[in-house]
Amino acid sequence: MINMHDVFNGIILILVLNVFLCIYRAVMGPKAWDRVVAINVIGTKTIVIIILLGLVFDSLYFVDVALVYALFNFMLTVALSKYIEFGTL
Amino acid sequence: MELIDFIVTALLLGGTFFFTTATLGLIRFPDLFTRLHATGKGDTLGIGLILTGLAIYLGPSPTTIKIMLILIFVLLTSPVGTHCICRAVYNQGIKPWKKGG
Numbered sequence: 015m016i017n018m019h020d021v022f023n024g025i026i027l028i029l030v031l032n033v034f035l036c037i038y039r040a041v042m043g044p045k046a047w048d049r050v051v052a053i054n055v056i057g058t059k060t061i062v063i064i065i066l067l068g069l070v071f072d073s074l075y076f077v078d079v080a081l082v083y084a085l086f087n088f089m090l091t092v093a094l095s096k097y098i099e100f101g102t103l
Numbered sequence: 104m105e106l107i108d109f110i111v112t113a114l115l116l117g118g119t120f121f122f123t124t125a126t127l128g129l130i131r132f133p134d135l136f137t138r139l140h141a142t143g144k145g146d147t148l149g150i151g152l153i154l155t156g157l158a159i160y161l162g163p164s165p166t167t168i169k170i171m172l173i174l175i176f177v178l179l180t181s182p183v184g185t186h187c188i189c190r191a192v193y194n195q196g197i198k199p200w201k202k203g204g
Contacts, residue, residue, distance in 0.1 A: 016108045018160070021115060025153075028119050032126045039129050039138075047135050047192050051142060054184060055129055058146045059122060061173065062153050069157070077169045084176055091184035099191035 022066050029059050029066075050094045057087035107159065114156030121149035134200030135192055143185035150177050 033056055040052035061080045068076025097103055128141020154174040158167045 015105065016112055018108060018111070021112050025115050025119055029122060032122055035126050035130060045135070047188060048138065050188055051135065051138055052129060054188070055125060055142050055146055058150055058177070058181065061177070062118075062122075062150055065154070065157060065170065065173075069160075074166045077166055077173070081169060081173050081176075084173055084180075088176075088180040088184055092187055095184075095187040095191040098188075099194055 019070060022070050026063055026066050026070070029063050033059050033063075047098055050091070050098070053094075054087065054091050057083070057090070061087070111156045111160040114152050114159070118149040118151070118153035118156065121145045121152065125149065135197065136189065136199045139185050139189050143182060147178060147181045150174070150181075 036052050036056050036059070040049050040056065043049045043052060061084050064076050064080040064083060068074055068080075093103060122145065125142045125145025128145065129138050132138045132141055151174060154170050154177075158170050158174075161167045161170070
């Protein structure tokens with residue numbers, strides 16, 4: 015018998031560890047676009063972390079927060095790449 | 104319930120494996136294009152596996168519909184974002200990385 019809350023806690027722990035490894039690239043990245051890629055990856059991981067936290071806390075409203083976070087993540091990526099390409103928004 | 108728990112755990116562990124692979128590529132690869140090659144595919148597949156597992160775990164409910172909505176949205180927009188960054192940097196005149204030079 016698997017305790018699903020323990021599984022969710024372990025997955026959250028591994029993902030937070032991955033986020034800290036991505037912060038290394040976001041801080042040390044040689045150019046601006048390396049930081050953009052790192053922020054994009056961190057945002058994708060954050061969506062999953064928010065949904066898993068909602069399941070652990072038995073509060074399913076976290077899923078709405080994750081939906082809005084996905085929208086903001088896409089907007090951030092497109093705006094930053096437009097800034098890199100044209101030099102202005 | 105036992106079998107569903109095993110399936111959900113396997114899907115979650117598979118998604119975590121792909122997320123870890125994407126992070127490893129982001130840290131270790133030498134160039135922007137190679138880093139995008141690692142993260143663009145690894146992140147999309149990882150979030151697809153994890154959200155599919157959570158949808159199976161929750162069963163038919165309104166929350167499952169929201170999770171499938173997030174899954175469809177991310178599957179549509181993650182490759183688009185990757186392509187946006189790649190095109191912006193390539194139009195700056197940055198050449199892709201080659202071995203030995």
